[in-house]
Amino acid sequence: MSATMTARPSAASLPRLSAVGILRSEWIKLRSVRSTVWSYAIIVVVSFAIALLLAATIDFDGAAPPAEMQTSIVLQASTFGIYFGQLIVGVLGVLTISGEYSTGMIRSTLTAVPKRLPALAAKALVLFVTTFVVGLISVFGSLLIASPLLAASGVEADYGDGALIGNLLLAALYLALVAVFALGLGTILRSSAGGIAASLGTILLLPTIVSLIAALTQAEWANDLMPYLFANAGTGMYTPSLGGEGLDQGQNTLVVLAWVAVSLVGGALLLKRRDA
Amino acid sequence: MIRAEGLAKRYGSKIAVDDITFTVRPGVVTGFLGPNGAGKSTTMRMIVGLDRPSAGTVTVNGRAYAQHAAPLREVGALLDAKAIHTGRSAYNRLLAMGATHGIGKARVREVIALTGLESVANKRVGGFSLGMGQRLGIAAALLGDPATLILDEPVNGLDPEGVMWVRNLARHLASEGRTIFLSSHLMSEMALTADHLIVLGRGRILADAPVAEILAASTRTSVRLRSPQADRLAALLRGPDVTVTPTEQGALSVTGLTAADIGDAAAGAGIPLHELTPVAASLEEAYMELTQDDVEYHAGGAGPTGRAAGSDPAAATGTGTTEYQEVAR
Incomplete structure (x- = not known):
């Protein structure tokens, strides 16, 4: 039956647009600018340095803290790099696309991928995976550095139920999601300055402003809003709540995902609709 | 394609x-x-x-x-x-x-x-x-x-x-x-x-x-003349390869004849001439003429004289050359 189909051997070897190709293209773009390499390197170096500093200087005057606190201390020492790193990937994610607008590269990108959305999807995926890997290096490297030093001070994490490992994975996941969130903002705003302001404003400034409002006006709504802010939910993602209040880790993860979805879908809709 | x-x-x-x-x-x-x-x-x-x-x-x-x-x-x-x-x-x-x-x-x-x-x-x-x-x-x-x-x-x-x-x-x-x-x-x-x-x-x-067509059309030389007996002169000059276009009262634009031909013909018929000017359009001028009314940002000075010449594709074939000269003055 299939003998009637005409084989076109040449067509297969000719270049054509493909999903794998678009992913490879975005990977080349990400790795071929210096700012990417520097940003990721800084995250890793600072993570390790802080873990070292924290673990080496922590002092309980000989009395070891309670067991549940011990795991929490190890977690904090291992994830401080994420807390710091979110500011860097918050900038990097924006630059990944705003840089293309400021250099005119976006026109090459969109003439090569005229349907546009595959290009954004590939950008998001490459950025997500790369940042996730960097996040893993940051948290597990920090753990390796901090845990022997902490053990010397009598602080030892409980690896038994796998909760610590799970939280470290969630911390790396959060870092990767921050990058994608920032990519969405960069796509919406198409400008490095505006995108970075929006990104860092959301991560850094928004919690401060809302807590200020809550403190000054005693407004109930401001207090209710706090856990739903991007960065607060992000910290909550990988930090198990000690008390019974607030959102649990799963809920926090959903809140973060919602922020990312709004940013990325908004960016996608505008990218598709606007003139480049 | x-x-x-x-x-x-x-x-x-x-x-x-x-x-x-x-x-x-x-x-x-x-x-x-x-x-x-x-x-x-x-x-x-x-x-x-x-x-x-x-x-x-x-x-x-x-x-x-x-x-x-x-x-x-x-x-x-x-x-x-x-x-x-x-x-x-x-x-x-x-x-x-x-x-x-x-x-x-x-x-x-x-x-x-x-x-x-x-x-x-x-x-x-x-x-x-x-x-x-x-x-x-x-x-x-x-x-x-x-x-x-x-x-x-x-x-x-x-x-x-x-x-x-x-x-x-x-x-x-x-x-x-x-x-x-x-x-x-x-x-x-x-x-x-x-x-x-x-x-x-x-x-x-x-x-x-x-390009060849636009070139041929736009580099054609025309002659501008004025005469109190323009209508009589126009009738005299018209021929198979000659186009005579009245541009305003008492003025004609002639293509297909040199200024010398026209001057001799007018003298032969006893028709007085008040002006006889050969008008040669260069390629650049033809283009300017074609687009003069459609330039978005004028450098100032001469403004457009109206859209008729520029927006009519026929103008591309050069008949409006004299008008460009008018504007340029």
């Missing part, structure tokens, strides 16, 4: 491209000529889908650009090359673009060699001169070995050698049967490179004809 039908682009209340229909054919170099702001770049951007048309359609080889399985193999485009400033090297920029289509290092090196960028291929593009940026843009356009090439002001910023190179490249690629569409605001450049011209002014097509 590029085909635009009723193509239009509005930015708010401003009309950049106004309902234009044209075909760019394979095998020849088609020049896209017009003053700054005429809508050339907008039209080219619509062809590759960077700008969405407000109305109408434009297809490349029978399909909208975005619908092709291998867009870079259909169309290579150089648009706005001056905007290239990046921390990436020329090599990586081309490699990233080619990767989308599975175009590898070998082809990237090939276009780098073809455009003479070997010595700077690994330098960061941020430090490129305008000419280098232009060469890189052309390299990117050639990357997919496309059947159609769209070049927006390709000779901008190139040295004379580079200009010559682009000219030869365009002609060579056209001779291979490809569709070549290049824009310029310089008539002189187009006269050397293009076979066919589409002239755009204020978003409308003013002329769409082979």
Whole structure:
């Protein structure tokens, strides 16, 4: 039956647009600018340095803290790099696309991928995976550095139920999601300055402003809003709540995902609709 | 083959491209000529889908650009090359673009060699001169070995050698049967490179004809004369190869006769002449005349005399030459 189909051997070897190709293209773009390499390197170096500093200087005057606190201390020492790193990937994610607008590269990108959305999807995926890997290096490297030093001070994490490992994975996941969130903002705003302001404003400034409002006006709504802010939910993602209040880790993860979805879908809709 | 039908682009209340229909054919170099702001770049951007048309359609080889399985193999485009400033090297920029289509290092090196960028291929593009940026843009356009090439002001910023190179490249690629569409605001450049011209002014097509035709028509010399017996003289001069057009009361524009012929004829018939002026239009002038009413940003001074001459495609064939002279005074 299939003998009637005409084989076109040449067509297969000719270049054509493909999903794998678009992913490879975005990977080349990400790795071929210096700012990417520097940003990721800084995250890793600072993570390790802080873990070292924290673990080496922590002092309980000989009395070891309670067991549940011990795991929490190890977690904090291992994830401080994420807390710091979110500011860097918050900038990097924006630059990944705003840089293309400021250099005119976006026109090459969109003439090569005229349907546009595959290009954004590939950008998001490459950025997500790369940042996730960097996040893993940051948290597990920090753990390796901090845990022997902490053990010397009598602080030892409980690896038994796998909760610590799970939280470290969630911390790396959060870092990767921050990058994608920032990519969405960069796509919406198409400008490095505006995108970075929006990104860092959301991560850094928004919690401060809302807590200020809550403190000054005693407004109930401001207090209710706090856990739903991007960065607060992000910290909550990988930090198990000690008390019974607030959102649990799963809920926090959903809140973060919602922020990312709004940013990325908004960016996608505008990218598709606007003139480049 | 590029085909635009009723193509239009509005930015708010401003009309950049106004309902234009044209075909760019394979095998020849088609020049896209017009003053700054005429809508050339907008039209080219619509062809590759960077700008969405407000109305109408434009297809490349029978399909909208975005619908092709291998867009870079259909169309290579150089648009706005001056905007290239990046921390990436020329090599990586081309490699990233080619990767989308599975175009590898070998082809990237090939276009780098073809455009003479070997010595700077690994330098960061941020430090490129305008000419280098232009060469890189052309390299990117050639990357997919496309059947159609769209070049927006390709000779901008190139040295004379580079200009010559682009000219030869365009002609060579056209001779291979490809569709070549290049824009310029310089008539002189187009006269050397293009076979066919589409002239755009204020978003409308003013002329769409082979270069030879536009040349023949617009370089024809005419003679302007004034006489109190203009009607009698007109009747006397008319002949098979002679066109006599009354321009105003007592004034005529004559083509097909020299000033000497007319002077002798008038003297022979005893008709007094008050003015007898040969008017020669150069290529540049013909273009100016064609577009004078459609220039978006006048340098000041002489304003447009009305749209009739400019917007009528017939004017492209040169009959309005004398009017250009009037304006120029």
